[in-house]
Amino acid sequence: MKTIKILGSGCAKCKTLYQNTLEAVKQTGIEAEVIKIEDFQEMMKYNVLTTPVLMIDEKSVIKGRVADVAEIKTLLIQ
Amino acid sequence: MLIIQELCPTKTQEKIKSGALLVDVRERNEVAELAYDVPAIVNIPLTEFEERFRELPTDRELVIVCRSGGRSLRAAGFLLNNGYTDVINMKHGMIRWAQKGFPTIGDVSTVLDTAPAHQCCGGHGHHHEEKKEEVKKSDSTCC
Numbered sequence: 001m002k003t004i005k006i007l008g009s010g011c012a013k014c015k016t017l018y019q020n021t022l023e024a025v026k027q028t029g030i031e032a033e034v035i036k037i038e039d040f041q042e043m044m045k046y047n048v049l050t051t052p053v054l055m056i057d058e059k060s061v062i063k064g065r066v067a068d069v070a071e072i073k074t075l076l077i078q
Numbered sequence: 079m080l081i082i083q084e085l086c087p088t089k090t091q092e093k094i095k096s097g098a099l100l101v102d103v104r105e106r107n108e109v110a111e112l113a114y115d116v117p118a119i120v121n122i123p124l125t126e127f128e129e130r131f132r133e134l135p136t137d138r139e140l141v142i143v144c145r146s147g148g149r150s151l152r153a154a155g156f157l158l159n160n161g162y163t164d165v166i167n168m169k170h171g172m173i174r175w176a177q178k179g180f181p182t183i184g185d186v187s188t189v190l191d192t193a194p195a196h197q198c199c200g201g202h203g204h205h206h207e208e209k210k211e212e213v214k215k216s217d218s219t220c221c
Contacts, residue, residue, distance in 0.1 A: 009148060044080045044155040049127050051152075064125065 002032040002076065008052035010038045016066045017052040024072035032076070082154050084167045087175040090141055093166065094118070098139040103127060103153045104172070112172065112184035114143060124149050131157060139164045145189065146171045 004021060008014025018036055025032045037043055046053070050064030054072070061075050085093065094100065100119040102109060109121050122130050124144075131153075134140060140162065142150040147169045154167040168175075176186040 040151065040155075041079055044152070044159065047156055047159050049124055049152055049156055 002030060003057055004032050004034045004076075005037055005055040005058075006034070006052060007037045007043050007046060007048050007055065009040075009043075011051070013066050014038075014052040017054060017062070020067060020069045021054065021072055023069045024076055027069065028073050028076050030076055080155050080158060082151065082158065082165070082167050084147075084151075084169045085141070086169050087178055087180055090143075090166075090168050091180065093139060093141050096139075098141045098166070099135065100168075101134060101140050101142045101150075101153070103142060103144050103149050108145065110184075111188050112176070112182055112186060114172070114175065115181035115183045124153060127153055127156065131160065134162070136162060139166070141166045141168050143168045143175075144171045146173050 004025070006014065006018045006021060008017065014036075018034070021034055025034060043051075046055070046060070052062070052064070052066065053060055054062035054067060054075075056075060062071075067075075090098075090100075094116050098118070100114055100116055102114060102119055102121045103124045104121070105123045105125065106121070113119075120134070122133065134157070140157065142154045142157070142165065144150040144153075147167065148171075150171060151167045154165045157165045172182075173189050176182055176189050
């Protein structure tokens with residue numbers, strides 16, 4: 001099972017990335033836990049500068065921008 | 079737990095007088111519109127920060143600034159995580175700085191307007207509302 005984390009301060013971009021990620025997980029049918037991290041202290045454990053960040057299994061794959069569903073699907077099946 | 083020292087713009091004036099270096103992490107276009115007018119300041123946009131933060135001195139007090147205090151908080155945390163020790167975040171950023179009438183170069187209406195173009199992470203919507211609320215709430219407690 002993959003662990004996916006969305007790190008962001010709760011702004012519109014972060015919410016869009018979260019929703020796109022949920023949709024990508026649904027469309028690919030993979031087993032994944034999607035966790036939203038908005039707490040500043042928690043974010044700083046990952047030394048986040050630009051948000052939102054998409055992490056798959058503890059690796060940052062998107063930083064500082066929104067990815068669309070198709071791009072996230074590609075990242076998920078890699 | 080990461081502990082980040084924070085100061086309001088008024089208290090930051092004292093730090094500037096005592097030789098602190100301001101580090102503006104806003105993007106270049108934002109700085110071109112409206113800049114902090116202080117003797118010692120560098121601009122390292124947050125989008126370049128990871129590659130360029132080593133340009134910052136380790137032997138000087140750093141006050142990190144941005145538009146509203148959100149991006150600068152993350153940059154301050156990043157510096158502390160990377161071995162810098164004398165790092166302060168300026169709360170409320172350029173918005174409060176301009177409201178207080180501290181020196182700027184450029185058009186202050188870009189931050190004093192109620193519909194700012196840039197947010198802590200480039201987003202719009204309710205987060206902006208939250209930030210405004212936060213500023214309002216702290217009016218009585220911050221200088």
